[in-house]
Amino acid sequence: MNNNDTAVDKEKAVNGKTMQAMNEQYKNCKTERREYQIGKGRCVIVRHYCGDKDLSEVLYRNAFERAFSEVMTINRTPQTT
Numbered sequence: 001m002n003n004n005d006t007a008v009d010k011e012k013a014v015n016g017k018t019m020q021a022m023n024e025q026y027k028n029c030k031t032e033r034r035e036y037q038i039g040k041g042r043c044v045i046v047r048h049y050c051g052d053k054d055l056s057e058v059l060y061r062n063a064f065e066r067a068f069s070e071v072m073t074i075n076r077t078p079q080t081t
Contacts, residue, residue: 026048031046
């Protein structure tokens with residue numbers, strides 16, 4: 001991608017769709033909105049539940065990452081002799 005690409009071109013390069021196309025595709029999906037205060041700024045996070053994820057894959061990945069981080073924490077404790 002060169003420096004002359006537009007914002008829409010860059011957006012399409014990330015996932016192949018524009019934000020408008022994704023909004024249209026998932027407009028009937030359930031959403032959850034939460035507001036967070038970070039410093040003096042307010043952040044609004046909107047989650048869109050589109051049902052495109054494989055639940056077993058997500059659970060496996062979460063379990064693997066948790067187990068890996070626990071093992072790495074155990075291995076980092078200093079050994080005294």
